[in-house]
Amino acid sequence: MLVLGVSMLSLARFQFAMTTIFHFFFVPFSIGMALLTAIMETIYVFKRDDDYKKMAKFWGKIFLLSFAVGVVTGIIQEFQFGMNWSDYSRFMGDIFGAPLAIEALLAFFLESVFIGMWMFTWDRFKPGIHALFIWLVTLGSSISALWILTANSFMQNPVAYRIANGRAEMASFSGLLKNPQLWVEFPHVIFGAFTTAAFALAGMSAWRLLKHENKTFYHKSLRVGLWVGLVAAILTVAVGDLQTQQVIKDQPMKFAATEGIYKDSGNPASWSVVQGFDTKNKKVTWSIEVPRMLSLLTYHKATGSVKGMDTINKELHAKYDGKYGSAINYYVPPKTLFWSFRIMAGSGMFFILIAVLGLWFSRAKKNTLQNQRWLLYVLGISLWLPFIANTCGWLITELGRFPWIVYGLYTIADAVSPSVTAGDLWFSNIMYFLIFTLLGGTMIYFAHRTLVAGPDALDGTGYADTTVDPLSKGAFSHE
Amino acid sequence: MSSLQLLWFFLIGLLFSVFFFLEGFDYGVGMALRLIAHNEQERGELMQSIGPHWDGNEVWLITAGGAMFASFPYWYASLFSGFYIILFLTLFALILRGVSFEFRAHALSPAGKKLWGWALSIGSLCAPFLLGMMFTDLVKGMPLDAGGNIRGGFGDYVNLFSIVGGVAVALLCLLHGLNFIRLKLTGELRQRAQALTKILYPVLFVGLVAFAGLLLWQTDFFSKRPLSSWLLLILIVLLSVVATYGAYRDKEGLSFIASGATLIGVVALLFNGLFPRVMVGNDPLHSILIANASSTEYTLGVMTIVAAILVPIVLAYTIWSYFVFNQRVDTKKVVSDK
Numbered sequence: 170m171l172v173l174g175v176s177m178l179s180l181a182r183f184q185f186a187m188t189t190i191f192h193f194f195f196v197p198f199s200i201g202m203a204l205l206t207a208i209m210e211t212i213y214v215f216k217r218d219d220d221y222k223k224m225a226k227f228w229g230k231i232f233l234l235s236f237a238v239g240v241v242t243g244i245i246q247e248f249q250f251g252m253n254w255s256d257y258s259r260f261m262g263d264i265f266g267a268p269l270a271i272e273a274l275l276a277f278f279l280e281s282v283f284i285g286m287w288m289f290t291w292d293r294f295k296p297g298i299h300a301l302f303i304w305l306v307t308l309g310s311s312i313s314a315l316w317i318l319t320a321n322s323f324m325q326n327p328v329a330y331r332i333a334n335g336r337a338e339m340a341s342f343s344g345l346l347k348n349p350q351l352w353v354e355f356p357h358v359i360f361g362a363f364t365t366a367a368f369a370l371a372g373m374s375a376w377r378l379l380k381h382e383n384k385t386f387y388h389k390s391l392r393v394g395l396w397v398g399l400v401a402a403i404l405t406v407a408v409g410d411l412q413t414q415q416v417i418k419d420q421p422m423k424f425a426a427t428e429g430i431y432k433d434s435g436n437p438a439s440w441s442v443v444q445g446f447d448t449k450n451k452k453v454t455w456s457i458e459v460p461r462m463l464s465l466l467t468y469h470k471a472t473g474s475v476k477g478m479d480t481i482n483k484e485l486h487a488k489y490d491g492k493y494g495s496a497i498n499y500y501v502p503p504k505t506l507f508w509s510f511r512i513m514a515g516s517g518m519f520f521i522l523i524a525v526l527g528l529w530f531s532r533a534k535k536n537t538l539q540n541q542r543w544l545l546y547v548l549g550i551s552l553w554l555p556f557i558a559n560t561c562g563w564l565i566t567e568l569g570r571f572p573w574i575v576y577g578l579y580t581i582a583d584a585v586s587p588s589v590t591a592g593d594l595w596f597s598n599i600m601y602f603l604i605f606t607l608l609g610g611t612m613i614y615f616a617h618r619t620l621v622a623g624p625d626a627l628d629g630t631g632y633a634d635t636t637v638d639p640l641s642k643g644a645f646s647h648e
Numbered sequence: 649m650s651s652l653q654l655l656w657f658f659l660i661g662l663l664f665s666v667f668f669f670l671e672g673f674d675y676g677v678g679m680a681l682r683l684i685a686h687n688e689q690e691r692g693e694l695m696q697s698i699g700p701h702w703d704g705n706e707v708w709l710i711t712a713g714g715a716m717f718a719s720f721p722y723w724y725a726s727l728f729s730g731f732y733i734i735l736f737l738t739l740f741a742l743i744l745r746g747v748s749f750e751f752r753a754h755a756l757s758p759a760g761k762k763l764w765g766w767a768l769s770i771g772s773l774c775a776p777f778l779l780g781m782m783f784t785d786l787v788k789g790m791p792l793d794a795g796g797n798i799r800g801g802f803g804d805y806v807n808l809f810s811i812v813g814g815v816a817v818a819l820l821c822l823l824h825g826l827n828f829i830r831l832k833l834t835g836e837l838r839q840r841a842q843a844l845t846k847i848l849y850p851v852l853f854v855g856l857v858a859f860a861g862l863l864l865w866q867t868d869f870f871s872k873r874p875l876s877s878w879l880l881l882i883l884i885v886l887l888s889v890v891a892t893y894g895a896y897r898d899k900e901g902l903s904f905i906a907s908g909a910t911l912i913g914v915v916a917l918l919f920n921g922l923f924p925r926v927m928v929g930n931d932p933l934h935s936i937l938i939a940n941a942s943s944t945e946y947t948l949g950v951m952t953i954v955a956a957i958l959v960p961i962v963l964a965y966t967i968w969s970y971f972v973f974n975q976r977v978d979t980k981k982v983v984s985d986k
Binding site: 244251 | 674699700701704706707709710713714715716717718719720721722724725726727728729730732733735736743744746749750751754785793795796798799816899938939943944946947950951954955956958959964965966969972973
């Protein structure tokens with residue numbers, strides 16, 4: 170049904186994209202910030218260097234801001250499967266609901282209870298015990314990624330299921346967890362999360378160093394950020410390569426689109442660094458190519474040809490037309506995927522480079538970072554880059570699965586709620602957009618102000634211990 | 649209906665019960681910001697009392713939703729898509745109140761603190777009101793089609809019964825919150841909370857009578873399951889009497905347990921009347937039953953094992969966290985308004 174020229178399906182898809190992309194600005198940042206805060210507090214526990222305690226408290230404040238926005242936008246995610254995608258929920262509930270429920274039981278309780286403990290008990294527990302709380306928060310938020318990605322991995326690559334009673338039924342719970350897609354997707358996302366927070370933190374520190382503020386404090390922060398960032402970025406890129414192998418096998422159309430190849434490549438295959446598209450006539454108009462590179466990326470060998478979208482399209486029609494009819498379009502949006510992939514992968518390489526440079530110039534023996542103002546500017550601006558890279562990654566993953574919501578089993582078009590109206594969706598889309606603008610703006614404003622105020626403006630947020638022993642005399646006296 | 653299906657219907661009810669017991673009082677505290685606090689300092693104290701807990705409390709709602717998705721996907725799909733606008737507004741309320749703690753702590757100007765304090769109060773009022781409306785509509789019955797989708801108009805969602813139901817749930821949460829404040833704070837706020845409960849309990853009894861009357865008129869509870877419905881109704885009233893008694897006799901612990909138990913009683917009453925259905929259709933042929941709304945026995949079995957292992961662990965550390973913060977918030981030490 171079309172209302173104002175926009176279909177229900179498009180409105181529901183737009184809403185899913187908007188709410189998940191917005192949510193996923195805060196999720197990886199929070200997961201990574203929890204880890205960084207935990208590392209800082211642990212260094213404090215072992216070295217008793219008060220700077221690190223100050224760092225844990227200071228960066229913890231920015232972590233808490235992001236966590237709050239992440240939590241409230243997360244509830245939307247769980248509700249909207251039922252609200253906007255009820256037929257999907259009916260088809261997939263037997264498989265999809267379990268990881269979601271386990272995520273809540275195993276992860277959300279852990280992080281939310283221990284974040285409360287961590288916030289309010291700085292003066293009540295020994296440093297070692299207090300640090301344990303933030304580690305439990307880190308553990309909880311990382312486990313939550315595992316379970317939600319278990320659900321997503323099934324959508325990318327269904328395993329351990331049977332189709333019965335008009336729905337997908339779980340054949341084996343352990344099979345669900347053994348999905349090979351999960352074990353490349355989860356590490357890619359989790360290392361990506363660590364990378365995100367690490368470079369955001371390094372970037373924020375770089376801006377303060379440019380202002381010559383609290384040099385020791387931000388210098389130490391920057392180095393923690395860059396070390397974590399370096400390791401995490403290398404791992405993200407490495408696992409990303411493994412994930413690509415998985416995609417080539419499971420979803421060849423997605424891979425062909427990220428490489429922008431319509432026709433089967435020659436052998437050996439050359440790789441387009443950049444190229445122009447004529448999507449109407451399904452042609453590449455111009456390109457800058459590196460010979461043999463695509464063979465290397467695809468097969469880790471110097472030879473081998475790669476299937477193009479045209480061939481894959483024919484194969485998919487041959488495979489699915491019997492069941493779904495011939496009218497379905499199997500081409501995914503090549504421009505978006507092609508450029509998203511280049512931004513994402515390029516960012517990964519770029520992060521490794523700036524981490525190495527930053528660590529080199531700030532090394533203990535000869536620290537000249539303060540004089541490399543260009544590098545501080547580069548690091549400062551790069552604080553936004555991980556968020557863009559994360560979004561690009563999800564665009565590839567989700568748009569590249571088109572037309573499927575569950576690959577090969579269920580189409581996006583069949584998944585939408587039959588009872589929800591276009592009016593409902595317009596209303597909720599507009600309201601979400603407004604509140605997200607408010608939340609995002611406020612969060613950035615407060616984070617920026619916290620940063621400008623600096624680490625010495627500590628107790629402004631009022632998390633001091635304000636309780637009194639109810640058993641002591643006078644505790645109940647009314648004044 | 650298999651025993652696992654029955655178990656999970658019970659567990660969904662239990663999860664909503666724990667959710668209302670726990671988050672009920674922090675909704676109440678959010679509403680109380682407007683009723684018993686006279687300045688931002690006092691509002692800060694009230695928020696402090698739920699600061700470490702509200703997030704964990706809300707996870708019970710997320711768990712209830714997730715468990716419903718996992719164990720009764722047809723119920724989850726029908727309920728969540730059918731009550732689209734109500735649930736959207738609930739989400740909106742939860743978003744506002746969820747960020748208000750952190751944002752208010754960061755706001756430096758009095759206007760900023762005021763704004764986020766209001767966000768908490770409005771969110772804390774709307775969330776239980778809307779959920780109360782939804783559950784009332786759910787047991788009243790909705791126009792379901794053969795596919796299990798609600799095809800309702802405005803009056804199906806918003807009507808006298810659902811408004812009374814919403815107000816009753818919001819009022820119960822407010823009272824529960826006031827009892828929590830009596831338990832958790834010192835000084836004037838505690839006294840004002842006690843004074844307000846003495847005023848509100850009589851109002852609640854009027855509300856309960858109205859709700860019971862509408863329940864009798866608009867649902868099949870008393871024709872289908874008369875004994876248990878009456879017993880639960882009487883239990884709810886008795887628990888409110890106990891809470892009122894606690895208010896007059898300075899027994900805040902007793903009041904708090906009783907007001908929490910009242911909320912559980914309401915959930916029990918609604919789930920008892922719902923049984924053996926999960927969605928009540930205006931046309932009984934279209935009602936969705938426990939027996940055919942669930943996941944497979946295999947999935948229910950997996951979830952049972954998971955819940956049996958994890959729920960005790962969660963309960964253990966949640967209860968421990970309440971013990972860590974079992975002391976009263978001290979008026980003199982709250983520093984949030986610098």
